[in-house]
Amino acid sequence: MGFFDRLKEGLEKTRKGITERIDKVLVSFGKIDDELFEELEEILVTSDIGIDTSMKIIEDLKKKVRENKVIHPADVKDLLKEELVHVMEGECRLNIGTSPSVIIVIGVNGVGKTTSIGKIANLLKQSGKKVIVAAGDTFRAAAIDQLEVWANRVGVDLIKHSEGSDPAAVIYDAVQAAKARKADVLICDTAGRLHTKKNLMEELKKVSKVIDRELPGASRETLLVLDATTGQNAIAQAKTFNESSDITGIILTKLDGTAKGGVIIAVKSELKIPVKLVGVGEKMEDLQEFNAREFIEALFD
Amino acid sequence: MVFEGLSAKLQETMKKIRGQGRVTEKDVKEMMREIKLALLEADVNFKVVKDFINKVSERAVGQDVLESLTPGQQVVKIVNEELIELMGKTQSKITFAPNPPTVLMMVGLQGSGKTTTSGKLANLLRKQGKNPLLVACDVYRPAAIKQLQVVGDQLNVPVFSMGDKVNPVDIAKAALEHARAKLHDLVIIDTAGRLHINEELMEELSRIKSAVKPHEILLVVDSMTGQDAVNVAESFNEKLGIDGIILTKLDGDTRGGAALSVRTVTGKPIKYVGMGEKLSDLEPFFPDRMASRILGMGDVLSLIEKAQESFDEKKAMELEKKMRSQQFTLEDFLDQMQQVKKMGPLNQVLGMIPGMNNKALKNVEVDEKKMVHVEAIIRSMTRQERMEPSIINANRKKRIAAGSGTTIQDVNRLLKEFEEMKKLFKMMSDMGRHRGKGLGKFKMPF
Numbered sequence: 091m092g093f094f095d096r097l098k099e100g101l102e103k104t105r106k107g108i109t110e111r112i113d114k115v116l117v118s119f120g121k122i123d124d125e126l127f128e129e130l131e132e133i134l135v136t137s138d139i140g141i142d143t144s145m146k147i148i149e150d151l152k153k154k155v156r157e158n159k160v161i162h163p164a165d166v167k168d169l170l171k172e173e174l175v176h177v178m179e180g181e182c183r184l185n186i187g188t189s190p191s192v193i194i195v196i197g198v199n200g201v202g203k204t205t206s207i208g209k210i211a212n213l214l215k216q217s218g219k220k221v222i223v224a225a226g227d228t229f230r231a232a233a234i235d236q237l238e239v240w241a242n243r244v245g246v247d248l249i250k251h252s253e254g255s256d257p258a259a260v261i262y263d264a265v266q267a268a269k270a271r272k273a274d275v276l277i278c279d280t281a282g283r284l285h286t287k288k289n290l291m292e293e294l295k296k297v298s299k300v301i302d303r304e305l306p307g308a309s310r311e312t313l314l315v316l317d318a319t320t321g322q323n324a325i326a327q328a329k330t331f332n333e334s335s336d337i338t339g340i341i342l343t344k345l346d347g348t349a350k351g352g353v354i355i356a357v358k359s360e361l362k363i364p365v366k367l368v369g370v371g372e373k374m375e376d377l378q379e380f381n382a383r384e385f386i387e388a389l390f391d
Numbered sequence: 392m393v394f395e396g397l398s399a400k401l402q403e404t405m406k407k408i409r410g411q412g413r414v415t416e417k418d419v420k421e422m423m424r425e426i427k428l429a430l431l432e433a434d435v436n437f438k439v440v441k442d443f444i445n446k447v448s449e450r451a452v453g454q455d456v457l458e459s460l461t462p463g464q465q466v467v468k469i470v471n472e473e474l475i476e477l478m479g480k481t482q483s484k485i486t487f488a489p490n491p492p493t494v495l496m497m498v499g500l501q502g503s504g505k506t507t508t509s510g511k512l513a514n515l516l517r518k519q520g521k522n523p524l525l526v527a528c529d530v531y532r533p534a535a536i537k538q539l540q541v542v543g544d545q546l547n548v549p550v551f552s553m554g555d556k557v558n559p560v561d562i563a564k565a566a567l568e569h570a571r572a573k574l575h576d577l578v579i580i581d582t583a584g585r586l587h588i589n590e591e592l593m594e595e596l597s598r599i600k601s602a603v604k605p606h607e608i609l610l611v612v613d614s615m616t617g618q619d620a621v622n623v624a625e626s627f628n629e630k631l632g633i634d635g636i637i638l639t640k641l642d643g644d645t646r647g648g649a650a651l652s653v654r655t656v657t658g659k660p661i662k663y664v665g666m667g668e669k670l671s672d673l674e675p676f677f678p679d680r681m682a683s684r685i686l687g688m689g690d691v692l693s694l695i696e697k698a699q700e701s702f703d704e705k706k707a708m709e710l711e712k713k714m715r716s717q718q719f720t721l722e723d724f725l726d727q728m729q730q731v732k733k734m735g736p737l738n739q740v741l742g743m744i745p746g747m748n749n750k751a752l753k754n755v756e757v758d759e760k761k762m763v764h765v766e767a768i769i770r771s772m773t774r775q776e777r778m779e780p781s782i783i784n785a786n787r788k789k790r791i792a793a794g795s796g797t798t799i800q801d802v803n804r805l806l807k808e809f810e811e812m813k814k815l816f817k818m819m820s821d822m823g824r825h826r827g828k829g830l831g832k833f834k835m836p837f
Contacts, residue, residue, distance in 0.1 A: 136437040138617040141428050199640065199668075200502025200613065229668075231506075231541035232534040239533030253541075284643040317502065321434030321617025323645040344501065347586045349619035372531075 122163050127152060130170065137352035140322050143359050147173055171386055177355055178382035180364030185338065186219075188309045190268040192276050192301050196294060196335060197315035198327055199282030202343035204233065206315055206369055207277050208240030209377035215244060219274040224264030225250035226257045226297065229281040237279055243374065247271065257281065258296045265304040285330035294335050313366065315341045318351030328357045339366035342380070346371045419451050422466050426686075433646035433685045436621045439655045447473050467686070474682035478651060482675050483635065483660035485516065488606045491576035492524075494567065496603070498596055498631065499611035500623060501584030504639035506535065508611050508665055509581040510542035511673035512637075515663075516577055517548065524575040526566040527552035528559040528599065529583035539581050546670055549573075559583070560598045567603050580605065587626035596631055607634040609662065612653055614641045620649035621656045628657040638676070639665035650681050719813055721777040725769045728762065767795035768805050780806055 127148050134144035147170070154160075154169050186193070193210065195203050204227070211221045223241050225248060227233035234250050241248035249264035261278055268276040280297065283290035301310065314337045316324045331337055342351050345368050354365050365380040423444050430440045450469050487493045495512070497505045506529070513523040525543050527550055529535035536552050543550035551566040563580055570578045582599065585592040600608065610624060610633045627633055636653055641664045654661060661676040769777060771794030776783050783791070783806065785799075792799045 132437060135431055136618050138434075138619070141431045198615070198643070200504055202502060230538070231545075232538035235534035235537045236532070243533075284640065286642070286644050317613075317615075319500065319613070319617065319619050319623075320615045321620075321645075321648065322432055323434070323615040323643065324617075326644055344586075347500070347619065348588060348622045349617065353617060 122155060122160065122166060126163060126166070130166070134352065137350035138321055139352035140325065140356040143356040146359070147177070147355075174355065175383050175386045177359050178365070178386060180358065180362075180382065182339070182364055182366045182380045182382075184311050184366060185309045186214075186275050186311065188307065189272070189274045190222075190265075190276050190305065191274070191309035191311075192265075192268075192278065192305060193311045193313060194278045194280065194297065194301075194335070195313050195315060195341070196280050196331055196337075197282060198284050199230075201282070201315045201317040201320075202341075202369060203227075203282060203315045204236050204240065204279055205372075206313075206341050206343060206367070206377065207237065207279050208244060209369065209374060210367070211240070211246050211277055212244045212374045213377055214275050214277075215246060220272065221246040222264060222268050222271065222273040222276050223248050224260055224276060224278045226260050226264075226279045227281040228253055228255050228257050228260060233279070233281065247273075257293060258300050261297050261300050262304065265301060269305075285327050291330065291334040294331075298335060311338050311366075312336055313339050313341050314363070315343055316351075316354065316357070318342055318345045318354075319347065319349040320353060322353060322356070324353040325356055325360060328361055328363060332361060332363065337363050339364055341365075341367045341369065341377075343369035345369060346376070416452060419448065419466070423448050423451070426466070426470055429687055430648060430651075430685065433648035433687065434615075434617045434620075434652075435648035435685065436618050436652040436656075439621065439652050442655075443473065443477070443651075471679075471682050471686065474651065474685065475678045478654050478678035478681055479660045480678065482677070483662050484675070485607060485635075485662065487521075487577075492567070492570045492578045493521075493576065493607075494578045494580065494603055494605040496580045496582065496596075496599065496605035496608045497611055497637075498582050498608060498627060498633070499584060500586065500613070501532070503584065503611045503613045504665055505529075505584060505611045506538050506542065506581050507668070507670075508637055508639060508663075508673070509539065509579050510546055510548075510670050511665065512663070513543075513548045513577075513579055514546050514670050515673050517546075521577040522575050523548055523577040523579055524566065524570045524573070525550045526563060526578060526580040528562050528580055530555040530557065530559055530562070531583045535581075535583065542670065549575075559595060560602050563599045563603045578603075587623050587630075593626070593630050600631060608632065609635050609637050610653070610657075610659075611637050611639060612649060614638045614647040614649055614664075615643065615645040616649040616652075618652075620652040624653040624657050628659065633657060633659055635660050635662040637661070637663045637665065637673075641665060642667045642672070646685055646687060647681065648685050651685060721769050721772065721780055721809060722774070724809065724812075725766065725777070728766060764795070764797055764801060765805055768792075768797055768802055771795040780809065 130151070131144050131148045134147060135141055139147070150173055151166070151170055154173070155166060158169070160166060160169065184193070185191070195207050195210075197203050207223060211223055214221050221244075223237060223246055225234040225237045227237070228251060231253070234253060238248055238250065247267070249260065249267050251260045251263070257280065264276055264278065267273070278297070280294065281290070283294075285291065298312075301308070312335050314328060314331050314335075316327065320327075328337065328340070340354060340357065340363055342354055342365055345351055357363060358365065365385075368378055368380050368385075370376050370378065426447070427440055427444050430443065431437065435443075447466075447470055450473070451466050485493075485495065497509050497512075499505050509525055513525055517523055525539055525548055527536040527539045529539075536555060540550045540552065551562075551569050553562045553565060559582065566578060566580070580599070580603070582596060583592070585596075587593065608631050610627050612620065612624065616623070624633075624636070636657070636659055638647065638650055638661055641647060650661060661678075661681075663673050664676050666672045666674050768791060771791045772783070776787060776791075783802075788799050788802045792802050795802075
């Protein structure tokens with residue numbers, strides 16, 4: 091199954107929901123008027139795109155409708171699609187050119203960091219990379235065991251310390267192991283933390299410093315994991331994590347539910363951080379590269 | 392704009408209205424739009440918002456608002472009242488079975504916090520005299536059982552598990568037998584996280600339900616959930632018939648509109664809220680506080696309550712007098728610090744002040760460590776030194792620094808800051824006198 095199909099399958103509910111409602115709106119409105127735009131705006135809002143971003147998108151849409159002298163309400167949908175694709179476009183390939191290169195995975199509690207790491211490790215291993223994972227979540231009960239199960243499942247090496255130890259020390263050891271074992275990619279797990287906990291955000295900086303010092307010049311990805319179920323708080327999460335960690339990309343998880351994950355459109359529009367990967371299920375291979383056009387197409391089909 | 396509170400926006404709208412001298416229906420409509428936007432920003436589900444706005448509009452367009460002198464305030468009051476009404480006026484607790492054991496079943500999406508919450512709940516109810524047993528029924532997520540075992544160890548609460556090769560229904564049944572034999576009067580079943588649209592796994596929950604007949608099924612919901620909260624809550628409620636909701640991760644900065652959504656679509660009470668990662672961080676749910684939070688008006692009630700609890704009225708009066716008369720000493724300063732500390736972590740207290748919630752707090756760095764240092768320094772002074780800081784010479788400074796584990800520079804800085812603070816008080820006090828307003832409500836700003 092190709093990416094498009096899998097993503098479509100994962101997003102079926104989303105797509106159906108949005109499309110049905112948009113079609114209904116477009117059929118029930120014979121002409122393009124304010125009410126039409128208002129209804130479209132509502133549809134965006136109910137997809138968690140957020141009222142702010144939705145209003146902005148609709149303003150742009152109105153302008154385009156005027157400029158292009160659109161008469162048919164149905165054409166408005168195509169324009170809206172274009173607008174959204176435009177917002178979401180960005181580089182989604184992982185920057186892992188050097189050997190070793192480093193991927194740090196961060197996010198709030200319960201978004202799916204450890205599961206995503208298992209999936210990324212699998213993805214990279216399938217493409218012939220030698221991968222090491224580092225159990226940097228030394229805080230949550232049994233987080234290390236959880237990652238260990240994934241490492242065994244995928245068949246990659248795991249570097250771990252005991253629960254409660256210093257995460258920076260784990261990462262230090264993992265970097266040394268990555269060098270010694272000539273790994274291509276080191277993937278670092280971190281403990282889930284609410285972005286409002288200042289001291290925990292400082293801890294992330296420390297981890298980053300260890301990598302700066304031990305692997306100068308190495309390619310680095312700092313991936314923020316966002317749960318598609320999350321509402322507007324995802325914007326605050328992205329903003330705060332970005333301040334302490336310079337996020338290079340987003341992994342959007344749990345897109346196989348009924349949640350629409352629209353808040354990433356707001357995140358991208360406000361912070362210009364691209365979505366690189368999406369999680370569409372619980373299986374090891376349920377992680378795909380993000381493609382803006384296909385993502386938006388899948389929403390509107 | 393995202394982080395602007397509703398009160399600020401309404402004030403803006405009200406200004407316009409004030410300029411016109413009288414309120415029209417159009418104005419009410421405009422205010423309702425602001426409230427609608429605020430609720431949507433807070434992640435309240437769109438349909439829930441629509442119904443809510445219709446209901447409030449009906450009340451607001453009525454005469455009491457239009458004839459009122461401060462219509463904006465009236466509208467906020469009505470909105471607040473309706474929100475509290477919707478979220479349940481009274482606190483709702485766990486009801487225990489007349490014939491023990493009471494069986495609680497925790498359900499929810501992946502990552503909502505079921506396992507941590509199970510531990511917290513066991514801890515809380517044990518304090519109320521129960522003898523809980525935790526049951527590990529999550530056989531799917533790697534190391535989920537281990538996680539519950541670690542939590543159980545930390546709390547010293549026994550955990551019943553049969554590994555991940557046994558059917559969860561059988562585990563639940565065996566756990567109940569075990570609880571009866573070991574005289575546990577409370578059984579908390581931790582189930583695997585699952586999508587509400589996963590028929591197979593939802594069916595599994597139904598089977599656990601019929602096997603052990605839980606007295607309460609508690610849906611664990613992440614307070615950061617967006618529009619989808621209604622779908623999740625509706626599905627779990629339809630398929631299982633939930634008895635209550637536990638809202639997690641409220642220690643973050645989410646406005647928590649999901650609380651209103653899930654409460655509205657299920658009609659079931661929110662029983663507890665998770666406020667942090669420590670196993671003691673589970674609190675009862677207060678609808679009024681949640682209403683203020685969703686509206687972005689800060690947790691005014693909580694703040695007032697905390698302040699009332701912590702501040703000794705008489706001491707405050709004395710202090711005010713001292714501040715005015717320039718007799719404020721380091722001794723008073725220390726005293727004041729203790730009072731503020733009683734109110735809880737400073738950033739929590741600041742977070743409750745309306746308008747401080749997000750943007751403002753980012754610029755205000757509350758350094759609790761610094762407060763500890765300051766306290767240590769003052770405590771290392773003699774009483775005389777506290778009353779008369781001017782006698783503190785180099786020798787004394789050296790002693791104080793050594794005694795408090797700080798440096799002479801730290802001591803100097805504190806003394807300088809203290810002097811500046813006194814000057815500030817004098818200035819404010821003078822200003823107050825000139826304007827004839829006084830400083831009756833003034834509390835020390837740390």
